[in-house]
Amino acid sequence: MRLIIQAAALISVIQAWGMFMHQRVVRRAGRPLIRYGPLFPREQERIQNLNYIYNCNDVEALWMLRMKRAAFAGLVETFRSRGLLQDSINTSVEEYFKQVLFAIGELRGEVIRIPSGQTPPKIRGSPRWYPYFKDCIGAIDGTHVTARVSRSQSAAYRGRKHYTSQNVLAAVDFDLKFTYVLAGWEGSAHDTNILTDSMSRPDGINIPDGKFYLGDAGYACRPGILPPFRKTRYHLNEFSGRNYPRTAQELFNLRHSSLRVTVERAFGALKNRFKILDQKPFHPYST
Structure with a gap:
C-alpha cells in the first residue's frame, strides 16, 4: 500500500513538472525574439581584413597604410617590444586610436630630430646662399589642418579658410625633415602668436644661439627668426621671366624665398601622403 502511495506521489510530481515546463515554453514562444549583432560574421570579416594587410604587397601596403610592409612590420614590432601597444579585440576604435597616437608620440625623440x-x-654647396645664410638651420611656417569642433567653438577655429581648422606650427630642415611641430591652436590664431607661445614653453622650439630659421612676412624680425623685407617683391613667381631683381632688397628676398620654399614642399609632401589631413576628420578635436 505504501509503495502505491509513493508511486502516485511521484507521478503527480512528474505531471506538475511537465505542466510547468510546457507553460514556460508557451510563454517564451509568445515573446519577441532578441537578436544580437552578427558577432561571428563581423569577427570573420576582421580576420579577413587583417590577413589581407599581412599578406599584401608593397603597392597595396602603400595604398592602405602609407608605408611599405617592412616599415609597417618594424613599427608594430617597436610598439610591442617597448610595451606601447598590446593586442586586443575588446577595445573600441576611439580608445585604440588614442592609444596609437600616444604610442607614436612616445617615439618623437627618434622621429623628430634636433637641428645639428x-x-x-644645401647652403654650403651653393654660392647663392653661402655665406649669407650659413647660420640658417631651417624654415618655419604654419599650415591649416581640418578640425571637427562644436558649433559654439566654430568661430574661433574658422580663419582665412572656409572650414574649421587648427593652425599647426612646424619647423623643417633642408632635407624636408620636421624638427619641431606644435599643434592645437585655433585656425584663426596668427602665426606670430603661435610662435611666441612656442618660444615661451619649456619644451618649445629650440633655436641655438647665433642660428636662425627663415620665416615669411607674417613673422616679425626677432632673434632666431629672419623674415624677408616687407613691401618688396618676394614670391618666386614675381621674379619669373625677365623680372630680375632690381635692388639689393629684392635680391635678398629672392634668395630667401628660394630657401624658405622648403617648408612649403614639406607640407605638400606630408598632406599628399596623409590625405586625412585635408579631409573632414571623423574623430573629435580633443583626440
Whole structure:
C-alpha cells in the first residue's frame, strides 16, 4: 500500500513538472525574439581584413597604410617590444586610436630630430646662399589642418579658410625633415602668436644661439627668426621671366624665398601622403 502511495506521489510530481515546463515554453514562444549583432560574421570579416594587410604587397601596403610592409612590420614590432601597444579585440576604435597616437608620440625623440647646428650642405654647396645664410638651420611656417569642433567653438577655429581648422606650427630642415611641430591652436590664431607661445614653453622650439630659421612676412624680425623685407617683391613667381631683381632688397628676398620654399614642399609632401589631413576628420578635436 505504501509503495502505491509513493508511486502516485511521484507521478503527480512528474505531471506538475511537465505542466510547468510546457507553460514556460508557451510563454517564451509568445515573446519577441532578441537578436544580437552578427558577432561571428563581423569577427570573420576582421580576420579577413587583417590577413589581407599581412599578406599584401608593397603597392597595396602603400595604398592602405602609407608605408611599405617592412616599415609597417618594424613599427608594430617597436610598439610591442617597448610595451606601447598590446593586442586586443575588446577595445573600441576611439580608445585604440588614442592609444596609437600616444604610442607614436612616445617615439618623437627618434622621429623628430634636433637641428645639428652645422651649416646645411644645401647652403654650403651653393654660392647663392653661402655665406649669407650659413647660420640658417631651417624654415618655419604654419599650415591649416581640418578640425571637427562644436558649433559654439566654430568661430574661433574658422580663419582665412572656409572650414574649421587648427593652425599647426612646424619647423623643417633642408632635407624636408620636421624638427619641431606644435599643434592645437585655433585656425584663426596668427602665426606670430603661435610662435611666441612656442618660444615661451619649456619644451618649445629650440633655436641655438647665433642660428636662425627663415620665416615669411607674417613673422616679425626677432632673434632666431629672419623674415624677408616687407613691401618688396618676394614670391618666386614675381621674379619669373625677365623680372630680375632690381635692388639689393629684392635680391635678398629672392634668395630667401628660394630657401624658405622648403617648408612649403614639406607640407605638400606630408598632406599628399596623409590625405586625412585635408579631409573632414571623423574623430573629435580633443583626440
